[in-house]
Amino acid sequence: MKECNTTQETVIKQLKQHIKKLEKDNESIRKSEQKYSAIFSNSLVGIVIIDLDTGDIVEFNKEFERICGRTSDELGKMKIWDIRPADQVEKARDMFFEIKAKGAGGSTELDIQRPSGEIVNIDFTAVRQIIGGHEYLYSTGRDNTERKVVEEKLKESERKYRSFIENTQEGVWALDGDAFTTFVNPRMAEMLGYSVEEMMGKHLFSFMDDEEVKIATINLEHRKAGIKEQHDFKFLTKDGRNIYTRLQTSPLTDDEGNYIGALAFVADITKQRNVEHALRLTRFSIDNAAHPVLWIRPSGQIVYANDYAYNALGYSQKEVKSLSIHDIDTFIPREE
Numbered sequence: 001m002k003e004c005n006t007t008q009e010t011v012i013k014q015l016k017q018h019i020k021k022l023e024k025d026n027e028s029i030r031k032s033e034q035k036y037s038a039i040f041s042n043s044l045v046g047i048v049i050i051d052l053d054t055g056d057i058v059e060f061n062k063e064f065e066r067i068c069g070r071t072s073d074e075l076g077k078m079k080i081w082d083i084r085p086a087d088q089v090e091k092a093r094d095m096f097f098e099i100k101a102k103g104a105g106g107s108t109e110l111d112i113q114r115p116s117g118e119i120v121n122i123d124f125t126a127v128r129q130i131i132g133g134h135e136y137l138y139s140t141g142r143d144n145t146e147r148k149v150v151e152e153k154l155k156e157s158e159r160k161y162r163s164f165i166e167n168t169q170e171g172v173w174a175l176d177g178d179a180f181t182t183f184v185n186p187r188m189a190e191m192l193g194y195s196v197e198e199m200m201g202k203h204l205f206s207f208m209d210d211e212e213v214k215i216a217t218i219n220l221e222h223r224k225a226g227i228k229e230q231h232d233f234k235f236l237t238k239d240g241r242n243i244y245t246r247l248q249t250s251p252l253t254d255d256e257g258n259y260i261g262a263l264a265f266v267a268d269i270t271k272q273r274n275v276e277h278a279l280r281l282t283r284f285s286i287d288n289a290a291h292p293v294l295w296i297r298p299s300g301q302i303v304y305a306n307d308y309a310y311n312a313l314g315y316s317q318k319e320v321k322s323l324s325i326h327d328i329d330t331f332i333p334r335e336e
Contacts, residue, residue, distance in 0.1 A: 046141035048080070052100050052128065055079040055093070056213065058136065067122060067143050069114030080137075085113040099126060099137065109144070121148060170246075171266035174252070177259060179204040179220055189247070193238035193266050207235050223251040223262040244273045298332075300324040 016336050046064035048057060057075050065072060068083050075083075081092035083110045088111065099106065107125040114120060122141040129138040171188030175181060177277040181202050189196045190205055204220075205213050212234055222229060235243050246269050252261040286293050292309035296302055305313070306319045313320065313328055 004036050037235055046099075046122070046143070048141065049129075049131075050126075050137040050139060052135040052137050055081060055096050057103075063143075064141060067141055068112055069116060069118065069120075080139075083112050085111055085119060096137075099128075107137075112141075120145060154176055160299045171264075171268070173264045173266055174261060175204055175259045175263075180260075182261065188266055191243060191266065192235060198238075209234075209236060219249070220262065223249060224259045226251050226253075226259075242270075243268060244270045294325070297323050300332075302328075 043063055044063055046067045047061045048064045049059040050056065051058050057078050057080055060072070065075065068075060070078075070083070079093075081089050081096060084092045094231040102183065107123065110120060110122060110124050112120045118125060121144040124139060124141050126137050126139040126323055129136050133296070136299070144266075150328060165185050168185070169187060171191050172183070173181070173188050174183040176300035181199050181204070184196055186196060189199050199256045204216060208216060215233070219231070219233075228248075230246065231246050232246050235245060237243055246267045248265040250263055251259055252263055254260050274297055287306050289308060292312050293304075293306040294302055294309055301319055302325060303324050305315075305317070310320060315323070324334075326334045
């Protein structure tokens with residue numbers, strides 16, 4: 001009798017231990033379910049589970065509800081192709097049963113239509129899953145609305161930028177790390193007498209004489225050192241003429257700061273330079289003319305006298321500029 005009681009106590013003890021283990025396991029399962037349920041419900045990606053036999057929407061999370069613009073009651077009564085635009089429903093249904101027949105999922109970009117008529121573009125991924133012996137399509141959908149807006153803004157910005165680059169009266173010239181041409185705008189090619197296609201891929205040194213190559217070599221070292229500069233430079237055109245330019249240059253670097261090339265904005269200053277040269281010659285001619293030359297304001301104030309005038313009048317340059325014309329020509333009354 002005593003042995004029987006001992007056996008019962010042992011069994012009871014083991015049962016209690018087993019029950020405690022089951023309770024512990026159940027608690028662990030419950031916490032795991034809560035965790036995954038929270039992840040499922042609050043995911044920033046839309047999740048939907050579809051019955052692979054019927055196409056019925058079986059389960060979904062809050063983000064999928066938001067993407068579709070429908071309530072959980074509405075979605076629970078729909079098939080997956082019912083959320084597509086009317087003109088795409090038949091194609092969507094065929095695609096679903098094709099996935100079922102081929103036994104594979106996949107990813108694509110597709111449209112969903114909300115009850116308001118608004119079209120939402122999403123990235124849609126589907127994977128076949130067996131749950132409880134039944135096949136489902138586990139699918140995720142990511143709302144592309146914000147991405148599409150950003151992409152469109154980027155495209156618009158790129159269009160404006162390209163329009164500016166293509167139509168600006170300033171040349172734009174980009175080089176790679178070895179100084180080969182990677183981009184020129186039409187204005188840059190026009191300055192040098194080439195087409196854009198002819199300049200692409202050519203080395204910078206192809207457009208200058210030997211003396212300028214020496215200068216350009218030093219300038220490129222400055223770009224590699226990260227230095228931005230503005231300087232004047234002479235190039236050779238396709239027909240061998242000299243063209244004088246003013247360059248605003250800067251280095252190009254990758255995300256890690258490594259030198260990968262250079263960019264220059266180029267202005268043709270050939271006419272300006274020629275005018276300045278002509279003005280210098282004119283000034284030199286006037287300064288050294290064999291006749292007195294005076295520049296006089298409407299008030300009669302002398303603002304310039306050439307060397308001959310200084311010598312003829314016997315004044316210093318400073319003294320002449322303090323005089324008026326009537327101070328050196330008494331035949332011109334002050335009041336006139």
